[in-house]
Amino acid sequence: MRVATSVITSFLLSLLAATVFGGPVAAETTTLRMTWYSDGNEGEVMADLLKRFHAQNKDIEIVLDQVPYKAVNETLPVQLASGQGPDMARIVDMGGLSRFALDMRPFLKDPTYWETNFGPFLEWMRPAGDTKAIPGFMTQLTVTGPFVNKTLFEQAGVAMPGEQSTWEDWAKAVKQVADKVQAPFPLALDRSGHRFYALAVSQGTQVFGANGEPDVVDDGFKRAAQLVYDWHKSGVMSKELWGSVSGTAYRGANDEFKNAQVVMYLSGSWQISQFAKTIGDAFDWVAVPNPCGPGGCSSMPGGAGLVAFKTTQHPKEVARVMEYLASEPVLAEFYSRSLFVPGHLGLAKKGIDYPTAGPDAAAALKVFTVSAAQISPIAYRTQGYGNSRIVLNAVISRLGQAVSGETTLEDAYKRITADVAQQISERNKK
Amino acid sequence: MPDIPSAIRPERGIAIGAFSRLGQSAVLPVGVALRLLDPPMRWIQRMIGARQMAYVFLLPNFVFFGLFVFLPIGINIVFSVTGGTALFPSQRPYVGGDQFAYLFDCGSYLDPASCREDHFWRGVANTAKFIVFQVTAMVLISLVTALVLNMKIRGRGFFRAVYFFPVLLSPVVVALIWKWILQRDGLLNAAITTLGGQKILFFVDPSWAMFWAVFVSVWAHMGFYTLILLAGLQAIPADLYEAAEMDATPRWRVLIRITLPLLWPNMIVVIVLALIKGAQTFDEVFVLTGGGPGTATLMVVQYIYETAFSSQVQNFGLAAAASVVLGVVLFVLTLLQFAAARRKEV
Numbered sequence: 001m002r003v004a005t006s007v008i009t010s011f012l013l014s015l016l017a018a019t020v021f022g023g024p025v026a027a028e029t030t031t032l033r034m035t036w037y038s039d040g041n042e043g044e045v046m047a048d049l050l051k052r053f054h055a056q057n058k059d060i061e062i063v064l065d066q067v068p069y070k071a072v073n074e075t076l077p078v079q080l081a082s083g084q085g086p087d088m089a090r091i092v093d094m095g096g097l098s099r100f101a102l103d104m105r106p107f108l109k110d111p112t113y114w115e116t117n118f119g120p121f122l123e124w125m126r127p128a129g130d131t132k133a134i135p136g137f138m139t140q141l142t143v144t145g146p147f148v149n150k151t152l153f154e155q156a157g158v159a160m161p162g163e164q165s166t167w168e169d170w171a172k173a174v175k176q177v178a179d180k181v182q183a184p185f186p187l188a189l190d191r192s193g194h195r196f197y198a199l200a201v202s203q204g205t206q207v208f209g210a211n212g213e214p215d216v217v218d219d220g221f222k223r224a225a226q227l228v229y230d231w232h233k234s235g236v237m238s239k240e241l242w243g244s245v246s247g248t249a250y251r252g253a254n255d256e257f258k259n260a261q262v263v264m265y266l267s268g269s270w271q272i273s274q275f276a277k278t279i280g281d282a283f284d285w286v287a288v289p290n291p292c293g294p295g296g297c298s299s300m301p302g303g304a305g306l307v308a309f310k311t312t313q314h315p316k317e318v319a320r321v322m323e324y325l326a327s328e329p330v331l332a333e334f335y336s337r338s339l340f341v342p343g344h345l346g347l348a349k350k351g352i353d354y355p356t357a358g359p360d361a362a363a364a365l366k367v368f369t370v371s372a373a374q375i376s377p378i379a380y381r382t383q384g385y386g387n388s389r390i391v392l393n394a395v396i397s398r399l400g401q402a403v404s405g406e407t408t409l410e411d412a413y414k415r416i417t418a419d420v421a422q423q424i425s426e427r428n429k430k
Numbered sequence: 431m432p433d434i435p436s437a438i439r440p441e442r443g444i445a446i447g448a449f450s451r452l453g454q455s456a457v458l459p460v461g462v463a464l465r466l467l468d469p470p471m472r473w474i475q476r477m478i479g480a481r482q483m484a485y486v487f488l489l490p491n492f493v494f495f496g497l498f499v500f501l502p503i504g505i506n507i508v509f510s511v512t513g514g515t516a517l518f519p520s521q522r523p524y525v526g527g528d529q530f531a532y533l534f535d536c537g538s539y540l541d542p543a544s545c546r547e548d549h550f551w552r553g554v555a556n557t558a559k560f561i562v563f564q565v566t567a568m569v570l571i572s573l574v575t576a577l578v579l580n581m582k583i584r585g586r587g588f589f590r591a592v593y594f595f596p597v598l599l600s601p602v603v604v605a606l607i608w609k610w611i612l613q614r615d616g617l618l619n620a621a622i623t624t625l626g627g628q629k630i631l632f633f634v635d636p637s638w639a640m641f642w643a644v645f646v647s648v649w650a651h652m653g654f655y656t657l658i659l660l661a662g663l664q665a666i667p668a669d670l671y672e673a674a675e676m677d678a679t680p681r682w683r684v685l686i687r688i689t690l691p692l693l694w695p696n697m698i699v700v701i702v703l704a705l706i707k708g709a710q711t712f713d714e715v716f717v718l719t720g721g722g723p724g725t726a727t728l729m730v731v732q733y734i735y736e737t738a739f740s741s742q743v744q745n746f747g748l749a750a751a752a753s754v755v756l757g758v759v760l761f762v763l764t765l766l767q768f769a770a771a772r773r774k775e776v
Contacts, residue, residue: 074739081517096742184614239634239723240614246721246728247549247736389742404636404724407543415548423743429514429523 030317032062034306035076035089037069040273042139042338049334053324060317069250080309087312088321090139092304095386098127101135102308107319108134114326117346124384125305136307137326138343140335143368143375144198144268144300145290146170147275149183151283152263156180160288167199167227167291171236174263185262187236188253189228191245191400193392195266197300200224201379204295207391208381214391214420217413220295225399225409232403243404248393258282268302269368273339276361287364289371298376301383303343341368348372387424394419503757509750515743522747529751550752552725553733556640560715560729561708563644568704569697572652576659577689590660594653604650605717612642612718633719636726643715643727650714651707655700662696663689698770706763709756730756 034050036043043066050062065086067075072091079085080100091097105111114122114134125135153160156177161169171187178186189195197205203223209215231237241251257265258278272287279285290299306325308318324330328346335342335352339361342348348369354362382388398412398419407415475483505519510529512522537544542551579590596604611617612632619629632638666689674684690697712731715721721728730752738749 077744078517078739093742238631240631243724244631244633244720244722246723246725246732248740248742249720249722251720387742393742400722401724404634404722404726406636406724406726411543418546423741423745426513426745426748427515427743429525 028059030060030314032060032088032312032314032317032321033065033086034062034321035065035067035072035086037067037072037090039069039270040277040338042273042334042340045334045337049325049330050321053321057320057324060321062321080311083311085309085311087314087318088136088306088308090304090306092302093389094125094305094307095384096389097307098125098130098135098386100309100311101125101127101133102310102312102315102318103130103133103135104308104315104319104322105132105134107316108323117328117344118326119345120380121303121305121343124303125307128386136305136322137331139304139306140270140338140340141343141348141372142268142270142302142304143341143372144194144266144302145368145371146288147257147265147267147271147364148286148288149257149260149263149265149283150286152177152181152183152260154284161291163289164292164297167202167293170264170291171227171231175234175236177263181263183261183263185238185240185253185256185265187231187264187266188241188256188262189237189266190253191241191249191251191396193389193395194268194300194302196224196228196395196399197379197382197392198266198290199227199293201298201300201376201382202290202293202295203227204293206378208378208385214385214387214424216391216395216416216420222409222413223294225402225412228399229402229409239403242396242400246400247397257285269341269365272357272361272364272368275364276339276358279360285360285364287367289367296376298374298379299371300379301372301375305343339365341365341372387420387427390423390427391420394423506750506753506757509746510754511747513747515745517746525747529747530755532748533751533755547748549725549728550730550733553728553730556726556728557709557711557730559640560644560647560711560727561705563640564647564708564711565701565704567644567648568652568655569701571648572655572659572700573693573697575652575656576663577685579656579660580663593656596650597653599650601650601713602717604646605714608642608646608649609718634723636723639719639723639727643719646718647708647711647714651704655704658700658703659693659696662693666692695770699767702763702767702770706760706767709760709763 034046036046043064047064050064054061069092072089073093076085076089076091077093077097080097085100108114111134114137118134118137121138121141122134123131126133148160150160153173158173158176158180161173174186177183189199200221203220205216205220205224206218207214207216207221228237228242232239232243241253245251252267253262253265254267254271254274256262257267258275260283269287275285290297306322308315308322312318325334326344328344331342331344332347332352334340335344335347336354337356339354339357342352354365357365382391385391394416398407398415401407401415402409402412471486474486478486508519509522511524511526512519513525513528514522516522533547533550535546536551539545539551542548542555545551575593579586579593583589609616613619614629614631618632623629630638632642670688670692671684674688679687710731711729712735715727715729716732716735719727721732734749734752734756737745737752
């Protein structure tokens, strides 16, 4: 009985002690959730940085939810609309999700730092009409551009077109190479609106009409669409990417490129880390400047931003995490280890060291950094437009139908115009 | 128990006793809970009478059914008469029948290209085509398989398990397995090239893509339907076959005059269930072909999913309207199933 009494007494005392001493400390720890998708190793790098942040800030714990890219595009918007979203997320549709973004200015120690270093990109994250909000920062600036399997060119004995070469020059060259080495994909374009617009902008599309609203199907657009259509007919492009799935489904040719089945792959800078890791010494690959057309040689910018959301219960803590991650040394490390083109103007000016990059990756990073400086204003405007994804998705959906032989290009043009108008009107319904 | 050796008997007795005690202690909380419920139930019975007690017992199930079936149907109908991109119905503007009018705005329903929302009608046409081929193939193949598995063949148990096994797999797993088999560098193309043929790009040709969508669906689900038909075959009285044998009736005549008429109620169930399942087809085809090439294998449910979630403007209203249309079709098919089931009972 005496033993039982002493056991119960010590249990109650320890419970009391835990409540008095342990309780408040535990209650002060704020847990934040960050939703994150990865193309390469950036998830590992972010996890590492967050661990370091927690070591310095014991009162904030961040749970990193690593999800597929598709979940960020499809599930996250519903989570946010229902008020059940994370505190922060790495997103690509910055304009589309801008209505959920938190303006962190009241909680930031130095908003000027953000304006100075992320200024042009902040416009991509702000709701229409807002010119001041600071919702987040760019985890990477992406530049659309081609990767070329140099080894296949060498094996075929075909000279690689040089800088300022046109799309037609490249199409001819890659077809020659593919025919000689029996590669099934002479030219592969991701089934993505961004990649199509890298071609369309260089063909001179203006995207917007005089009233500032989208006027998608113009002469430049038609030239680009005709090229894609003809390339599928002539075998320069395989129907396996654009013609094999429906709607807005994204299809890349990463695996095909890694397996040396693609001669030229129009994708972008985010692939560097992945290719460096997976291709290794299997063959030589290079990134080349965007091919040119009547509208110039500009590629399309894009990128992903880490954005804070206004549904968070802890805006101050979120701002502290964001300040840490966006600080120059931390962000420099992040870009460097992830092999990303910096989306921080100061760091872009200073240049980033990529000590982990092999020679192929280092050369590719150099090419994309140069391309980033040559992006045309219309390409930036298209990327920054709040309804840009409506345009991009309508284009791939309808061109995909034309490529697969289901409709004509003329029908596709009419449908693109109608789809864009209908979806913007639906989005504007209040 | 005279056949059980006495040496074993006590052990069994102990084991049974232990299990019995274990069972008793496991149901003890249930017994306590029921005893607690007893007084209020008695009170309710006194108040409403014994005849009405059935409704009280039905109530818990009805609450769950209402919450998870009727309420979502109601919410779906509410969404179908609203527009915009807001998630909560209270924030969505009422648009009446606009979504339905948009869906049904067609020059000719037989030509999806003449419709404003052509993807919906392409989905309808593809689903109809899929149902015709899939249900026909499913019923015929399941019937033949059931007839074979009902015969006294060697390894019958093994084959019954083999045909049923794909039913246990997740549709996504099924589709991924077949995707690996059918892709450019897949198993089938490897076999074709080994035999000296040319690679076939199955997912680029619309006819091949539809063929494989139907094939994979039949492969994955025929075990279930075979089982229903097998149960029906085993319920046919053996004396009918014995009588036919004594009369030296040819086998094909036995099949047509005895087996098929007596199996007909099961066949109706199989046909209607396959029709409903066919109209709901999504996951397998979505993973296998992505709805392509173009929109050659885009099904209605994929259209609904993409309109609501994967298009940039998440058009819940239009998707809900399409769901209501699909729901009406499924309701009609379900009524058919009920009618068929009633006929079977008669």
